[in-house]
Amino acid sequence: MIVGINCGHTVSGTVGSGAVGFLNESNETRRVGYKVMEYLRAKGVTVVDCTDDYSSTVSGNLKKIVDKANAQPLDLFVSIHFNSGGGRGTEVYTYNGEVFKQAELVCENMAELGFINRGIKNGSNLYVIRRSNARSMLIEVCFVDTESDADLYNEVGADRIAEAISDAIVGEKMEEELTMSQYEELKQMISEQTARVDVLQNEVYKIENPMIYNYIDDNMPDWAKEAVRWCVDNGIIVGTGSGLGLDDTKLWTCVVMYRLSKTLK
Numbered sequence: 001m002i003v004g005i006n007c008g009h010t011v012s013g014t015v016g017s018g019a020v021g022f023l024n025e026s027n028e029t030r031r032v033g034y035k036v037m038e039y040l041r042a043k044g045v046t047v048v049d050c051t052d053d054y055s056s057t058v059s060g061n062l063k064k065i066v067d068k069a070n071a072q073p074l075d076l077f078v079s080i081h082f083n084s085g086g087g088r089g090t091e092v093y094t095y096n097g098e099v100f101k102q103a104e105l106v107c108e109n110m111a112e113l114g115f116i117n118r119g120i121k122n123g124s125n126l127y128v129i130r131r132s133n134a135r136s137m138l139i140e141v142c143f144v145d146t147e148s149d150a151d152l153y154n155e156v157g158a159d160r161i162a163e164a165i166s167d168a169i170v171g172e173k174m175e176e177e178l179t180m181s182q183y184e185e186l187k188q189m190i191s192e193q194t195a196r197v198d199v200l201q202n203e204v205y206k207i208e209n210p211m212i213y214n215y216i217d218d219n220m221p222d223w224a225k226e227a228v229r230w231c232v233d234n235g236i237i238v239g240t241g242s243g244l245g246l247d248d249t250k251l252w253t254c255v256v257m258y259r260l261s262k263t264l265k
């Protein structure tokens with residue numbers, strides 16, 4: 001698979017540079033775009049960098065971008081931009097608004113990151129879409145002049161956005177990752193369940209391994225000692241040679257008998 005990636009516009013502050021608002025389009029297209037290229041190469045995709053940093057005119061910039069794209073037999077050409085003019089979310093432009101999987105996945109993966117899905121739109125009037133030979137899409141990541149979009153962009157970060165786009169290009173739905181709060185919630189649930197299991201195991205252990213008191217010593221509960229002593233002295237319980245063999249129920253029985261003897265006196 002050969003994919004052409006264009007970081008939209010020339011570099012910031014030159015002829016043909018992008019929109020500036022809460023974000024600088026030329027700078028951010030490069031932050032996202034070069035990460036997309038890196039991630040695609042890691043996925044085994046052959047990447048052609050179709051970025052043009054300097055041109056004397058806007059039309060010259062557009063022509064150089066398309067010339068780079070058309071110099072290779074690309075399977076897909078992707079131009080990365082940021083929107084302006086007020087609005088929120090991600091939109092993708094294709095020739096005649098054609099809906100194809102990678103374009104749909106860009107919108108879906110970006111929505112996964114919290115960006116509003118503005119859908120696929122007709123980009124036939126856009127030079128890079130109209131003139132590139134390969135199937136193409138122009139991604140408007142989000143709005144540079146909408147503060148909430150810029151905040152979300154900064155919070156999510158260029159790397160995650162590049163991951164969302166590169167996954168979409170190779171036809172993958174982005175792997176869902178837990179948010180920090182979901183992670184904390186899950187951790188809390190696991191520790192609560194673990195504590196419950198510990199309590200249950202302890203109960204089961206006690207049932208399977210009842211405490212046996214063989215001697216009137218420190219192991220025996222204080223509340224039972226006097227009663228057990230009385231039972232032994234009166235021959236009510238007799239040791240087996242290896243101890244008295246009393247469990248909790250028998251201790252309690254000794255106590256009941258001892259108290260009963262007192263009331264009968």
Ligand SMILES: [Zn+2]
Pocket residue numbers: 008009018019025081082083
């Ligand atoms: Zn742009």
